[in-house]
Amino acid sequence: MKIALIGYGKMGKEIEKIALSRGHEIVSIIDLDNQEDFNSEAFKSADVAIEFTAPTVAYSNYMKAFAAGVKVVSGSTGWMDEHGDEIKDLCDKGGKTLFWASNFSLGVGIFSAVNKYLAKIMNQFPAYDVTMSETHHIHKLDAPSGTAITLAEEILENLDRKERWVKEEANAANELPIHSIREGEVPGIHTIRYESEADSISITHDAKNRKGFALGAVLAAEFTCNKQGLLGMNDLFKF
Numbered sequence: 001m002k003i004a005l006i007g008y009g010k011m012g013k014e015i016e017k018i019a020l021s022r023g024h025e026i027v028s029i030i031d032l033d034n035q036e037d038f039n040s041e042a043f044k045s046a047d048v049a050i051e052f053t054a055p056t057v058a059y060s061n062y063m064k065a066f067a068a069g070v071k072v073v074s075g076s077t078g079w080m081d082e083h084g085d086e087i088k089d090l091c092d093k094g095g096k097t098l099f100w101a102s103n104f105s106l107g108v109g110i111f112s113a114v115n116k117y118l119a120k121i122m123n124q125f126p127a128y129d130v131t132m133s134e135t136h137h138i139h140k141l142d143a144p145s146g147t148a149i150t151l152a153e154e155i156l157e158n159l160d161r162k163e164r165w166v167k168e169e170a171n172a173a174n175e176l177p178i179h180s181i182r183e184g185e186v187p188g189i190h191t192i193r194y195e196s197e198a199d200s201i202s203i204t205h206d207a208k209n210r211k212g213f214a215l216g217a218v219l220a221a222e223f224t225c226n227k228q229g230l231l232g233m234n235d236l237f238k239f
């Protein structure tokens, strides 16, 4: 498969290694210094572009790739609030294709299935309150992490006593607080903690490196090249 990379930072470089090891060809690499390459024949020849950049630029990168007729797989976080509805419309009604996930690792996919199951159980046990924390490297631009928001939304769907997530401190019983910590070069840790007067139950996903995210993104690209529409991890893995 012909892959273009948009964003050649920590994730772009990790994805390049995995894509090459799986026999794919990298036909174009776009970063800040060669934006004109969105118009190149090499970029237009890609079956899929894999985009990992930053919250403020992800949406415009999708638009540039769509204009060049290229499907996109993206893990950039922090843009959904502003542009989520528009992107959904473009994919549902406008024939564009975006596979987006706040976290591409298989481990987080499994963790998310456990998270939903635990929240369903906890729905019957009001003695337990729930909080979440996420720890990432100091370079991360968005907080809470995209993964924490996805996990929080899963809890809200399954735990009737929580109505919204909030940053840091809860001010009401129906709020689920997400505490964000930025520390060293941590690739990503997410913990969900249920606590009663008697005990506590915690589940944690701790990424050891970025290989899991990168492999998931390449698997998503392989999946996306002959699909159309707005796709996500639930299309790739069935838990």
Ligand SMILES: NC(=O)C1=CN([C@@H]2O[C@H](COP(=O)(O)OP(=O)(O)OC[C@H]3O[C@@H](n4cnc5c(N)ncnc54)[C@H](O)[C@@H]3O)[C@@H](O)[C@H]2O)C=CC1
Residues within 6 Å of the ligand: 006, 007, 008, 009, 010, 011, 012, 030, 031, 032, 052, 053, 054, 055, 057, 061, 074, 075, 076, 077, 078, 101, 102, 103, 104, 105, 213
């Ligand atoms: N969904 C997932 O599994 C994961 C998502 N991420 C997300 O991916 C994004 C990137 O993460 P990293 O690679 O760690 O960041 P990074 O900062 O190491 O790399 C980002 C790269 O994008 C480039 N860039 C910035 N603006 C650009 C533009 N307009 N066009 C092309 N390139 C541009 C930067 O110059 C840099 O090389 C972040 O939003 C992060 O939260 C990170 C890891 C996993």
Ligand SMILES: O=C(O)C1=N[C@H](C(=O)O)C[C@H](O)C1
Residues within 6 Å of the ligand: 077, 102, 103, 136, 140, 141, 144, 145, 146, 147, 148, 187, 188, 189
């Ligand atoms: O910025 C990162 O590094 C990561 N971002 C994603 C997120 O916001 O959840 C995924 C992973 O945790 C690493």
